[in-house]
Amino acid sequence: MSASLALDSLTKVFDGAVAPALDGVSLSVDAGECLAILGPSGSGKSSVLRAIAGLDAPTSGRILVDGADVAGVAPERRGMAMVFQRPLLFPHLSVLDNVAFAATVAGQPKREARADARQFLELVQLEGFGERPVTALSGGQEQRVAIARALAARPRVLLLDEPFSALDPELRTDMHALLRQICQQLNPTIVMVTHDRDEAAVVADRVALLSAGRLLQHDTVERLYTRPVALAVARLMGGRIELPGEVGNGVHRSALGAIAAPDGESWPEGPGMLVVRHEAVHVAPLESAVPDGMVAVEVVVADRRARGPRAEISLACGEAMLEAEVPASRPLVVGQRAITHIPRSACTVVPLDER
Amino acid sequence: MGHADRRGLAPAGARAVGPSTIVAIDSLTPGARAAGSRRWVSVALVAPAVAIAGFVVLGGIGMSLVQSLGLLPLVGVPSLSLDAYLANGDELLTGLGLSLGIATASTVLSCVIGLTAAVVITQGRITGRLVAALSALTIPVPHLIGAAAVGLLISDAGVLPRMLGIDGTDWPDLVGGPWWVAVVLEYTWKESAFVALVVAGVLASRVARYDETAALLGASRARRLRHVVIPLATPAVIVSAIIIFVYTFGSYEVAWLLGRPYPEPLPVLAFRLFDAISLTSRPEAAAVAVITTAVSLVVVALGMALLRRTPLWR
Numbered sequence: 001m002s003a004s005l006a007l008d009s010l011t012k013v014f015d016g017a018v019a020p021a022l023d024g025v026s027l028s029v030d031a032g033e034c035l036a037i038l039g040p041s042g043s044g045k046s047s048v049l050r051a052i053a054g055l056d057a058p059t060s061g062r063i064l065v066d067g068a069d070v071a072g073v074a075p076e077r078r079g080m081a082m083v084f085q086r087p088l089l090f091p092h093l094s095v096l097d098n099v100a101f102a103a104t105v106a107g108q109p110k111r112e113a114r115a116d117a118r119q120f121l122e123l124v125q126l127e128g129f130g131e132r133p134v135t136a137l138s139g140g141q142e143q144r145v146a147i148a149r150a151l152a153a154r155p156r157v158l159l160l161d162e163p164f165s166a167l168d169p170e171l172r173t174d175m176h177a178l179l180r181q182i183c184q185q186l187n188p189t190i191v192m193v194t195h196d197r198d199e200a201a202v203v204a205d206r207v208a209l210l211s212a213g214r215l216l217q218h219d220t221v222e223r224l225y226t227r228p229v230a231l232a233v234a235r236l237m238g239g240r241i242e243l244p245g246e247v248g249n250g251v252h253r254s255a256l257g258a259i260a261a262p263d264g265e266s267w268p269e270g271p272g273m274l275v276v277r278h279e280a281v282h283v284a285p286l287e288s289a290v291p292d293g294m295v296a297v298e299v300v301v302a303d304r305r306a307r308g309p310r311a312e313i314s315l316a317c318g319e320a321m322l323e324a325e326v327p328a329s330r331p332l333v334v335g336q337r338a339i340t341h342i343p344r345s346a347c348t349v350v351p352l353d354e355r
Numbered sequence: 356m357g358h359a360d361r362r363g364l365a366p367a368g369a370r371a372v373g374p375s376t377i378v379a380i381d382s383l384t385p386g387a388r389a390a391g392s393r394r395w396v397s398v399a400l401v402a403p404a405v406a407i408a409g410f411v412v413l414g415g416i417g418m419s420l421v422q423s424l425g426l427l428p429l430v431g432v433p434s435l436s437l438d439a440y441l442a443n444g445d446e447l448l449t450g451l452g453l454s455l456g457i458a459t460a461s462t463v464l465s466c467v468i469g470l471t472a473a474v475v476i477t478q479g480r481i482t483g484r485l486v487a488a489l490s491a492l493t494i495p496v497p498h499l500i501g502a503a504a505v506g507l508l509i510s511d512a513g514v515l516p517r518m519l520g521i522d523g524t525d526w527p528d529l530v531g532g533p534w535w536v537a538v539v540l541e542y543t544w545k546e547s548a549f550v551a552l553v554v555a556g557v558l559a560s561r562v563a564r565y566d567e568t569a570a571l572l573g574a575s576r577a578r579r580l581r582h583v584v585i586p587l588a589t590p591a592v593i594v595s596a597i598i599i600f601v602y603t604f605g606s607y608e609v610a611w612l613l614g615r616p617y618p619e620p621l622p623v624l625a626f627r628l629f630d631a632i633s634l635t636s637r638p639e640a641a642a643v644a645v646i647t648t649a650v651s652l653v654v655v656a657l658g659m660a661l662l663r664r665t666p667l668w669r
Contacts, residue, residue, distance in 0.1 A: 053571055055570075055571075075567070075571055076574055076575055077573075080571055081571050081572055082568070084564070088565060090568075090569075090583060091587075091667055092586040092587065092589075093586075101574075102572040102573050105572065105573060105574040105575070105578040105582055106573055150571075150572070153571075153572045153573055159571075
């Protein structure tokens with residue numbers, strides 16, 4: 001049932017809008033892959049999904065499902081199913097008939113459609129809920145039914161439009177586990193829109209990062225964090241350390257000193273911004289030895305902010321400023337001197353401007 | 356207000372306390388007393404309107420009932436009898452059948468056309484906006500004006516046969532004919548606009564997202580209409596149908612203007628008897644009014660029962 005999906009220079013300009021909502025977005029999703037489209041509000045995430053579903057026609061560009069262009073194909077004939085932020089369960093149907101909806105409208109006998117629907121209710125751990133009216137469900141249960149209903153349609157591509165953003169954190173964790181379990185059992189092709197980096201990291205195989213309608217990077221979650229291709233990517237992924245400098249002979253020189261590119265990688269010569277994840281910065285006592293592959297920098301604690309079990313630390317190194325996270329119990333105080341160890345493999349250089 | 360009532364309003368924790376401490380509980384529940392007094396204020400504020408409406412509706416029905424049973428004659432001694440109901444037995448039965456027929460036809464046609472118009476309106480295209488504008492323009496036109504317009508348009512000497520170049524003698528008896536076409540047509544024109552706006556209002560707020568969801572589950576336009584749009588519109592259609600049926604069943608002027616002199620629908624019969632010079636006609640008019648009211652109430656009850664059976668209402 002899974003199909004591959006490709007977007008080719010997808011552009012969407014809404015009537016009366018000056019800037020395009022989508023600006024030449026190209027990416028591909030393999031059959032059975034889970035892609036997360038990540039981006040801030042207004043970045044065009046949902047526009048991509050609506051265009052794929054056929055709910056909005058793109059201004060230009062192509063959408064290919066298993067290599068075939070689906071331009072002009074009505075939403076009901078595209079073989080996509082979509083789960084929205086609101087479950088949108090049909091209020092006049094029972095839970096079971098909601099899940100059986102796709103089979104019913106396809107003309108299957110009611111008994112068969114319901115028997116099939118029961119399997120999908122079991123899949124989302126709601127066996128025994130079939131006869132209930134949809135008004136008798138909690139928010140999490142409603143969204144499970146919405147997922148079961150979408151899966152029961154046997155979509156070639158399952159589209160999820162921020163499906164868990166209205167749920168509380170605990171329920172979201174449950175839903176992420178459910179989605180992973182569904183992926184293992186049914187191996188559907190999934191495109192999920194989210195603004196939550198953690199959700200994308202937990203659920204998706206790869207992530208397409210959008211900003212202002214443009215695709216900034218389409219990569220694995222790990223590479224988006226550790227190998228951003230632009231300053232905007234580093235910032236959108238929550239990166240906090242930016243050190244302007246210049247690359248010469250594969251070595252970046254900044255207020256932090258000289259840092260060579262990791263083995264097997266090369267940085268473009270000229271001005272560049274060194275970016276490092278704050279999670280990679282290790283704060284050690286002054287006299288500690290420097291492990292292999294680490295860059296050691298002497299710093300002074302400039303600020304400390306409590307964040308529950310963790311504390312965020314700002315570290316001054318001359319004019320440069322580093323950020324790090326330490327356990328809340330660690331007695332680092334403002335003004336204290338320390339050594340930071342930064343793995344060379346965690347360093348990346350991106351162009352200075354934000355584009 | 357008795358003790359039992361006061362305990363019912365007390366906080367949950369106070370319910371575990373035995374009856375011997377009720378006096379103490381009373382002194383501990385100022386919130387309950389405040390809620391009670393607020394309720395009395397609400398009742399007092401609503402009372403004048405309820406009293407006037409009750410006097411008009413119940414008083415009117417009561418007076419008609421009393422008069423129809425011979426207990427309030429214009430002349431003579433009051434005596435309980437069904438004479439007023441039996442005096443025009445045949446006309447009453449014919450009128451009842453005719454009124455039921457006109458009301459049923461008008462209601463069914465209005466609901467079908469109105470629902471179709473509502474679906475067109477909620478599609479949101481130019482046609483939808485045009486239909487919405489036409490419906491909105493229809494609503495303020497009084498039935499009497501509508502009836503006169505329909506008469507001028509489709510009678511055998513009307514605008515339509517003239518425009519089509521058809522001779523009056525070849526034109527079907529739409530006005531004053533045996534099938535009451537003009538009456539049903541006038542009701543349908545006005546009431547379908549009413550259904551269209553009521554149902555479109557209900558659908559507009561919810562149907563678009565459900566429609567998209569259904570489409571993405573593989574439902575064609577026709578299937579979406581059958582499995583999503585019509586079920587979502589059903590409660591609004593039932594409520595509109597109740598209102599239309601009761602209105603067209605009890606309405607006088609359109610049937611009087613566009614119908615034939617005989618047989619008469621119930622409201623026309625009632626008004627003729629009410630206006631007659633015979634002193635015994637007044638109780639007979641009241642009997643027709645009582646039957647009209649009773650049928651209307653039965654239809655409302657049936658409609659509400661039907662409404663309660665719809666999944667959305669539950």
